[in-house]
Every structure is written in structure tokens, then in C-alpha cells.
Amino acid sequence: MxxxxxxxxxxxxxxxxxxxxxxxxxxxxxxxxxxxxxxxxxxxxxxxxxxxxxxxxxxxxxxxxxxxxxxxxxxxxxxxxxxxxxxxxxxxxxxxxxxxxxxxxxxxxxxxxxxxxxxxxxxxxxxxxxxxxxxxxxxxxxxxxxxxxxxxxxxxxxxxxxxxxxxxxxxxxxxxxxxxxxxxxxxxxxxxxxxxxxxxxxxxxxFNAASADIHIKGFSIHPGSAKDKMINALNIAQEFHALLPKDARPEHTEGREGFYHLHDMSGNVEEANLHYILRNHDLKKLELQKESLTLAKEYINKLYKRDLVDVVIHDEYxxxxxxxxxxxxxxxxxxxxxxxxxxxxxxxxxxxxxxxxxxxxxxxxxxxxxxxxxxxxxxxxxxxxxxxxxxxxxxxxxxxxxxxxxxx
Structure with a gap:
């Protein structure tokens, strides 16, 4: 053969x-x-x-x-x-x-x-x-x-x-x-x-590799009476993602450049979930990427004055x-x-x-x-x-x- x-x-x-x-x-x-x-x-x-x-x-x-x-x-x-x-x-x-x-x-x-x-x-x-x-x-x-x-x-x-x-x-x-x-x-x-x-x-x-699971809690109410009450978890998810650098997405990187990859996104007004994979050849830079997710969480939670976002990071290889x-x-x-x-x-x-x-x-x-x-x-x-x-x-x-x- x-x-x-x-x-x-x-x-x-x-x-x-x-x-x-x-x-x-x-x-x-x-x-x-x-x-x-x-x-x-x-x-x-x-x-x-x-x-x-x-x-x-x-x-x-x-x-x-x-x-x-x-x-x-x-x-x-x-x-x-x-x-x-x-x-x-x-x-x-x-x-x-x-x-x-x-x-x-x-x-x-x-x-x-x-x-x-x-x-x-x-x-x-x-x-x-x-x-x-x-x-x-x-x-x-x-x-x-x-x-x-x-x-x-x-x-x-x-x-x-x-x-x-x-x-x-x-x-x-x-x-x-x-x-x-x-x-x-x-x-x-x-x-x-x-x-x-x-x-x-x-x-x-x-690469050095990690993944991150982001859970976002919202507050759902009839949209007709939502003013100053509704917190749309899907909108929070978009705000969270926008805080990460756009030029560090896979479609904009090559060679030894690391990235944040939004691999999966799901949810509704009440709750939303994001799954990221994080990659970098430089371990110190990967640690900074992980830290940036935590900072994004803290920023949004402070902005809304409540704990809406939770981040769980997993090291891979x-x-x-x-x-x-x-x-x-x-x-x-x-x-x-x-x-x-x-x-x-x-x-x-x-x-x-x-x-x-x-x-x-x-x-x-x-x-x-x-x-x-x-x-x-x-x-x-x-x-x-x-x-x-x-x-x-x-x-x-x-x-x-x-x-x-x-x-x-």
C-alpha cells in the first residue's frame, strides 16, 4: 500500500x-x-x-x-x-x-x-x-x-x-x-x-492560548414601559465587545500578532453569553489580554452601578x-x-x-x-x-x- x-x-x-x-x-x-x-x-x-x-x-x-x-x-x-x-x-x-x-x-x-x-x-x-x-x-x-x-x-x-x-x-x-x-x-x-x-x-x-466566557445579566420589562428600567443584555454584550481593540481581531492579524476572537454569542434581553478565544505567542501579552477583559467587566459594572457582567477565564495551552x-x-x-x-x-x-x-x-x-x-x-x-x-x-x-x- x-x-x-x-x-x-x-x-x-x-x-x-x-x-x-x-x-x-x-x-x-x-x-x-x-x-x-x-x-x-x-x-x-x-x-x-x-x-x-x-x-x-x-x-x-x-x-x-x-x-x-x-x-x-x-x-x-x-x-x-x-x-x-x-x-x-x-x-x-x-x-x-x-x-x-x-x-x-x-x-x-x-x-x-x-x-x-x-x-x-x-x-x-x-x-x-x-x-x-x-x-x-x-x-x-x-x-x-x-x-x-x-x-x-x-x-x-x-x-x-x-x-x-x-x-x-x-x-x-x-x-x-x-x-x-x-x-x-x-x-x-x-x-x-x-x-x-x-x-x-x-x-x-x-500560540499561548486561553478562553473566556462572559455572562451578562439584563433586566427585561415590556418595551412600552421600559424607560429607565430595562437593561438589555444584548446591548450590554455589544458594548462589552466594542471595548476590545478592533485591530486585534483574527481578521486583522497575522504572523506573531495575537487576537481576541469572539467565537460564539447568544442571548436575549434577560441574559447574554459571549465566548472568546485569546491567542498570543507572547505569554506576557496574553496576560494583558486577559486583564483587558476584566477591566471591560469592571468598567461596565461601574457604569451601570450594578454587577451585570461576569468573566470566567480558562487557560488552555x-x-x-x-x-x-x-x-x-x-x-x-x-x-x-x-x-x-x-x-x-x-x-x-x-x-x-x-x-x-x-x-x-x-x-x-x-x-x-x-x-x-x-x-x-x-x-x-x-x-x-x-x-x-x-x-x-x-x-x-x-x-x-x-x-x-x-x-x-
Missing amino acids: SVQERLIRYCKVNTQSDPNSETIPSSKRQFDLANLLKKEMEEIGLVDIQLTEQCYLYGTLPSTLDEESETVGFIAHMDTAPDFSGENVNPRIIENYDGEDIHLNEQIILSVNDFPSMKNYIGKDLIVTDGNTLLGADDKAGIAEILEACDWLMKHPEIKHGKIKVAFTPDEEIGRGADCFDVAGFGCDFAYTLDGGEVHIVADET RNMYEILKDNPRPVEIAKKALTTLGLNVEMESIRGGTDGATLTFKGLPCPNLGTGGGNYHGRYEYCCIQEMEQAVQCILNIVELVSTKEGL
Whole structure:
């Protein structure tokens, strides 16, 4: 089975996570893929395979060395984003892409005007959707590449390597992918998540992340007799939102600029609720963002001379660069592995998070590698077959560098 055949097979299994669920995993359908992968891992020859009740799948590729060597891990997530349908995914291959618009179906076009970076794939082979679903390359491409590399190593026992660990996680797309990850049991010196975009990019930095729930109490009365009595919670919600900087919304930010994102808003005259996500690469700036929400609350409560607004802030994940900057070796090994392929390596500060961010803070240094996909979480998602093949080779190069200690 080729790496693209693996991806297409996995994409056809619906594994969307559910942000409204309190179970782990958030959706039982993630076990459908986990069980399929478990069988493949057994067929490849991995050992110590374990599928937990929380839908974490672990396995080991035994060492072929006579001496002790470091243990490296490779991790990808099984769930797909709840943002867009993952039901009845029908991938197809565009061979020798010509750089023009791709008609996903009769109504939906993947336009190079909307996505000019598609020009980078002229002459390459792409896997795309039929326009009705997401593809699921985020992150099933990572799974396919990890298992393809394992399969190759098992078929080439003459290639000497140390112990290799693999893990496939649930619920990454809803921020819970590393919550129940058994770092101690995984037993790696360091690892890599394969959960990025273009294959030449290495990510050693993520956002610091928090969320905030704003509850607003109003006072409802008949509008005909409301003068000096009614307090419309919906109006208070608008006033609260207007106190936050407009230029710090996601649609106005890029690079290392943080943001306040009003993700959800609901209510009526009597009460209203706002949900924000707060993101910043700089932890001190994130703390200032959280403080600004508290100041906005205090301002409105003082203005109306009553406690109308309540703010509850939740910390989510931290920027893994805080740890990796003092332990750069995994990043340097990845850069060397990609350079060996003739690629010009770029470092990326992810405008998001990965399982690797949480795992790094749990004691497992874990930078993120590209898988060859793009336009994630929607109908325009794609994956480049040639970049998937390069990602497989990158894994093999990392294994060689670790095993031969060239990565030291």
C-alpha cells in the first residue's frame, strides 16, 4: 500500500470530534479508524500495540541495534475538525496539476485567485475533495506517513535503527488530544507531531492560548414601559465587545500578532453569553489580554452601578518554544533531515496549537512537522502526494540521524 492509498483509505472513515461532548473520546466513531489502524500496525509487525479506552493508540517498532540508542516517537491525530462535514468523504487524485482552477464538483471551484499558493504545486499530484466535505489530510496524512515509514523499515531489516514509538490520538481538533496521553508509558526521549502543512516547514512555536466566557445579566420589562428600567443584555454584550481593540481581531492579524476572537454569542434581553478565544505567542501579552477583559467587566459594572457582567477565564495551552528553546536538538535533527532531502527549511510560529505544545510541557519535547496538506478544515482541503513521500523520507532520515548519533 502506498502512502497516498493509505491516506485515501483513512479519509473515508468519518472521525469528526465533537466539541459539545464531555466524553473521551468525544465521538465513538474515532474508534472506527483506531481499530483499522491497530490491525494495520499488527500486519506491519509493530509490537506492544495498545488501544486504550480513551482511544489512544500506541505501538513500538523494535530496535535493530545491538547497543542502546535514544527512542524517538512520531505522533498524529485521528480526529477531523467539526467545522465541516467529514461524512462520505470522496477523495480523488489530480495528476500533474496544471496550476488552473480545480472544479471539485459542478458548483464548487478551488480557485487559484482565492488560493494563489496552489501555483506552487504545478506538475505535482494532488488529492482533493469532491467539494462536499473536508478531506481529512489534517491529520490522516500524518498517520499515513508514519505507518508508511514503519512499513518500509520492517521490510528493510538491514537498515539499523533504535526503538521507535508511534501514537495516534483522538480529539486534537477540539484541544483535548494530549489530555490523556501517557507520556511516561510512551517512553521517548523526544518526539514529533506530523500535523503541519508544507513539508519543508518545521514548527517549534505555537500560540499561548486561553478562553473566556462572559455572562451578562439584563433586566427585561415590556418595551412600552421600559424607560429607565430595562437593561438589555444584548446591548450590554455589544458594548462589552466594542471595548476590545478592533485591530486585534483574527481578521486583522497575522504572523506573531495575537487576537481576541469572539467565537460564539447568544442571548436575549434577560441574559447574554459571549465566548472568546485569546491567542498570543507572547505569554506576557496574553496576560494583558486577559486583564483587558476584566477591566471591560469592571468598567461596565461601574457604569451601570450594578454587577451585570461576569468573566470566567480558562487557560488552555502554552507556547512550546518556552521549552524547546532550551532543548533545540529535536528541531535541529528535523532541519537536518529535511535539508538532506534538498529542501530549504523554514521555521514557523504556528498561529494555533498542536498536541505537541501540551506534550512538550508534559516533559516530551515535541516539535511539529509538515505533512504536505493545506486549506484544512474545509471543502478546499488538499494534499500533495510528492510532499507526502518527502515526509515519509524525512521520518526515515530522522530515524537514521538518531540511530547513528549524527543528530547529536
